[in-house]
Amino acid sequence: MAEITAPEDRRRLVTLLSPAYLWLTLAVFLPLSAMLFFSFLTDLPQDAPDWGFTLENYLSFGESEVYATLLWKSLKLGVTVTFFCILIGYPCALVLARTIKGRARETLFLLVILPFWSNSLVRIFSWAIVLRGNGVLERGLEAVLPWDIRLNLMFTTHAVVIGLVHSYLPYVILTSYLALQAIDDDIVDAARSMGASTLTILRRLLLPLSLPGLLAGAVLVFVPVVGSFMEPRILGGRHGTYYGTVIEDQFVAVYNWPLGAALSFVLLAVVLLILGLSTPILRRART
Amino acid sequence: MRRPLLPLLGRAWLALILVFLYAPILVMAAMSFNASPFYQLPFEFSTRWYADMAMNPQIIEASLRSVGIALATMVIATALGTAASIALFRYDFPGKRVLQVLLFPPIAIPWLITGTAMLIFFFAIGIGRGTPAVLIGHVALALPYVIVTVSARLSSFDVTLEEAARALGADAWTVLRRVTLPWIAPGIVAGALFAFAVSFDQFVVSYFLAEPGDSTLPVLIYTAIRKGFTPEINAISTIIITVSMGIMFLATRKSSFGGSR
Numbered sequence: 001m002a003e004i005t006a007p008e009d010r011r012r013l014v015t016l017l018s019p020a021y022l023w024l025t026l027a028v029f030l031p032l033s034a035m036l037f038f039s040f041l042t043d044l045p046q047d048a049p050d051w052g053f054t055l056e057n058y059l060s061f062g063e064s065e066v067y068a069t070l071l072w073k074s075l076k077l078g079v080t081v082t083f084f085c086i087l088i089g090y091p092c093a094l095v096l097a098r099t100i101k102g103r104a105r106e107t108l109f110l111l112v113i114l115p116f117w118s119n120s121l122v123r124i125f126s127w128a129i130v131l132r133g134n135g136v137l138e139r140g141l142e143a144v145l146p147w148d149i150r151l152n153l154m155f156t157t158h159a160v161v162i163g164l165v166h167s168y169l170p171y172v173i174l175t176s177y178l179a180l181q182a183i184d185d186d187i188v189d190a191a192r193s194m195g196a197s198t199l200t201i202l203r204r205l206l207l208p209l210s211l212p213g214l215l216a217g218a219v220l221v222f223v224p225v226v227g228s229f230m231e232p233r234i235l236g237g238r239h240g241t242y243y244g245t246v247i248e249d250q251f252v253a254v255y256n257w258p259l260g261a262a263l264s265f266v267l268l269a270v271v272l273l274i275l276g277l278s279t280p281i282l283r284r285a286r287t
Numbered sequence: 288m289r290r291p292l293l294p295l296l297g298r299a300w301l302a303l304i305l306v307f308l309y310a311p312i313l314v315m316a317a318m319s320f321n322a323s324p325f326y327q328l329p330f331e332f333s334t335r336w337y338a339d340m341a342m343n344p345q346i347i348e349a350s351l352r353s354v355g356i357a358l359a360t361m362v363i364a365t366a367l368g369t370a371a372s373i374a375l376f377r378y379d380f381p382g383k384r385v386l387q388v389l390l391f392p393p394i395a396i397p398w399l400i401t402g403t404a405m406l407i408f409f410f411a412i413g414i415g416r417g418t419p420a421v422l423i424g425h426v427a428l429a430l431p432y433v434i435v436t437v438s439a440r441l442s443s444f445d446v447t448l449e450e451a452a453r454a455l456g457a458d459a460w461t462v463l464r465r466v467t468l469p470w471i472a473p474g475i476v477a478g479a480l481f482a483f484a485v486s487f488d489q490f491v492v493s494y495f496l497a498e499p500g501d502s503t504l505p506v507l508i509y510t511a512i513r514k515g516f517t518p519e520i521n522a523i524s525t526i527i528i529t530v531s532m533g534i535m536f537l538a539t540r541k542s543s544f545g546g547s548r
Contacts (some may be wrong), residue, residue, distance in 0.1 A: 016374035020367040027427030031408035092304045095297035115308050117535035119488040121505045122524040126315035227397025264403045
């Protein structure tokens with residue numbers, strides 16, 4: 001790495017860097033700033049010449065309980081999904097990182113994270129087919145169990161949680177696995193030779209050492225779940241109204257963009273707060 | 288007696304997780320070959336939904352648009368991202384940390400927020416909705432992935448190789464072309480595959496930015512699902528997930544995300 005000294009280096013640096021960062025500025029940073037501006041408007045300037053400034057979009061948050069209630073509902077959904085992702089995913093990462101070795105481990109790890117990198121909409125759609133009334137799951141259970149099954153899972157909160165856990169589970173497994181496999185085998189062997197039980201090793205050694213990775217995974221699940229709208233729409237039906245779906249409505253159905261901008265910005269503030277609070281954890285997880 | 292039991296339980300758990308992850312996808316794929324339009328069992332093999340899909344001009348058009356946008360995203364994001372990675376790797380300058388941190392908002396902020404913000408902003412500056420807007424958005428989302436992937440590969444690059452080439456009389460351009468680029472090529476390929484996948488699988492941002500008349504494939508599928516879905520959608524979805532898993536398989540093989548060691 002070189003310190004910038006020659007003007008020629010400076011020019012080269014700017015040439016290499018500016019296209020990417022100008023693009024990001026145009027497509028991400030300016031829009032996010034513009035959203036804050038629009039959230040204080042009565043109307044869109046391109047629609048109404050008599051637009052003005054107002055606090056109403058934010059005040060409506062306090063006036064009607066709807067938005068606050070839905071934000072709370074979305075946050076609770078985030079907690080539930082994160083909880084199940086950890087409950088299911090951490091043991092899985094533990095098995096992958098600590099008991100399986102060699103090529104098998106590599107292949108299994110790839111199998112676990114592969115769905116995560118594939119199309120999330122299609123995966124949610126696949127759950128709609130599995131869960132629908134008289135669908136594959138119910139018929140499958142009927143074939144095995146002697147009594148009639150009516151799960152009625154489709155269009156319930158359970159369906160939304162199942163779909164979201166399916167979508168984000170690999171995140172927790174990925175970050176926990178990376179933290180767990182970085183733990184030196186010698187430490188574990190030392191603990192075992194001094195008589196520590198498997199449970200003690202897990203509780204006093206593996207869990208604390210992999211906690212940053214686990215928490216990083218939790219944040220990476222929680223944040224997008226709070227902002228989800230497609231999953232509740234498809235799997236939740238009547239019960240699928242969340243904070244995200246209300247924002248979606250403002251932009252594609254109700255066309256109240258300033259209110260949508262205000263709602264989006266409140267969500268952004270919540271997200272940034274969570275990311276900000278967890279930055280020390282995320283930083284530790286990366287090293 | 289206790290020792291072999293625990294790993295056995297662990298393996299069973301892992302197997303269950305794999306079933307949970309893959310079963311719905313396999314069910315969807317199976318149903319795309321089922322003759323009944325209402326997903327009725329018993330299963331009866333048929334390829335009629337694939338034939339229907341191939342005859343559906345909307346699906347074909349959206350597929351071509353999606354692939355086109357993904358290819359364009361891949362080319363632009365890979366070029367800009369590789370250039371930025373090289374600059375971030377080679378030079379030390381004030382504000383470098385900030386530039387690196389700025390890569391995370393596009394990844395970490397929910398796409399719902401980014402997408403709606405883009406929609407508002409693009410309308411305000413006159414770009415509006417449509418394929419150009421979608422492309423601008425996709426490239427921005429793909430750029431951080433390319434930069435992170437290429438940078439990861441660069442971090443294993445030995446700078447003395449460049450210095451050696453310089454000492455032997457190569458100019459800056461030759462060093463880049465003959466020394467640096469060949470070394471980071473696997474990283475660039477992985478980054479390009481990531482960029483393609485980010486765009487090809489992107490739903491949320493496309494949903495807000497695509498013109499209702501000319502949507503991308505995921506947007507078309509979402510609209511179709513909400514109207515009441517048909518096995519035709521299963522067929523195209525099965526193709527999409529096969530393509531996107533295939534690409535990601537290649538990308539993880541090329542990059543260090545495969546969890547080697």
